[in-house]
Amino acid sequence: MAHPLMFDDDDPVLGRLRAITLALPDAAExxxxxxxxxxxxxxxxxxxxxxxxxxxxxxxxxxVLVLADPVERPALLDDPRCFHPMYLGVSGWVGLDLDDRTDWREVAELVETSYRRTAGVRRVRLLDQAR
Known part of the structure; x- marks a missing residue:
């Protein structure tokens, strides 16, 4: 049985996150x-x-849920905007609430860190060449 959709495809917050994530090499949704x-x-x-x-x-x-840098993770989890996500938190993931006060540069940095931890050497090299 398929999971019910838990998002609105026209959500402007999701749109901002898509712009950040899908700009990374070979990223898809x-x-x-x-x-x-x-x-x-x-x-x-x-x-x-x-x-x-x-x-x-x-x-x-x-x-947004990201695979945090292990050094930064404790500080993130001390931040009231962040949370320990069910199921993924035990593997190093952190959740960050997004709202009208969100610093989207911070979101981009967290997403990039997570990307670097999961994307593989070739894609990280492509990212570094694009920077």
């Missing part, structure tokens, strides 16, 4: 578990996630 996932051979960002709260969970619809 697919729907995974009802949410947009951005990937090359491996996923490097998701739009939307959930956080375990007590016996339940809290949905963070307008958020």
């Amino acid at each position: 697919k729907v995974s578990h009802g949410t947009p996932a951005f990937y090359t051979t491996k996923v490097f960002a998701y739009y939307g996630g959930s956080e375990k709260i007590g016996d339940g969970h809290e949905r963070h619809g307008a958020s």
Whole structure:
């Protein structure tokens, strides 16, 4: 059974995230578990996630999930805008809520870090050549 879609394709926040993610070499988008996932051979960002709260969970619809730099991860998780996403958090992923105060340069940096950790040497080299 397919997961229900948990996003609006016309969401302007998703549009901004798409512009950042799909500008990276060989990046593509697919729907995974009802949410947009951005990937090359491996996923490097998701739009939307959930956080375990007590016996339940809290949905963070307008958020980005990234595979954080291990050195930066503790500081990110101390930030009230960030959360430990269900299922992926144990593997080093961090969620960041997105709203009208979002610093999109910060989002781009976090997405790029995640991309660099997942995309492979050839794609990272292409990214570095484009910079």
